[in-house]
Amino acid sequence: LISSATKSLRMETEILEKKLQDAQMKLAEKDGGKEKEIQSLKRLISELEFQLTMEKSNNESFLDKLRKEIKHKSDELEKLTQEKTQLIHSLSQVQEENSLLQDTVRRECEERFELTAALGRAREQVLELRRLSGTLP
Secondary structure (H helix, E strand, C coil): CHHHHHHHHHHHHHHHHHHHHHHHHHHHHHHHHHHHHHHHHHHHHHHHHHHHHHHHHHHHHHHHHHHHHHHHHHHHHHHHHHHHHHHHHHHHHHHHHHHHHHHHHHHHHHHHHHHHHHHHHHHHHHHHHHHHHHHCC
């Protein structure tokens, strides 16, 4: 009876040991799979961090380029604004000069008209004098 019980316990122990070994193997496989997954995730994280660093660098470079372009455009705008102001001032001076010249031309035309009228009267007087002197001895 003891021998039978011992044999039965040994068989049960062997079965349990086998189950334990199977469970340990499955656990080891799961741990191995998890370790592979962890390594894979670590690689993915490294790659994503590298991409993020590259994107940041590209963005910084792009922003610097945009800042330089904005500064350049701002300088150009300031220069063009100054040129515009200068042109407006020059235009104002030219318009003033043009107005002055128009007034001068108008006065000279009026003088010419008066002189032409005076010359016409003087001719008439000369002709009248000639006609009168022609009848007088």
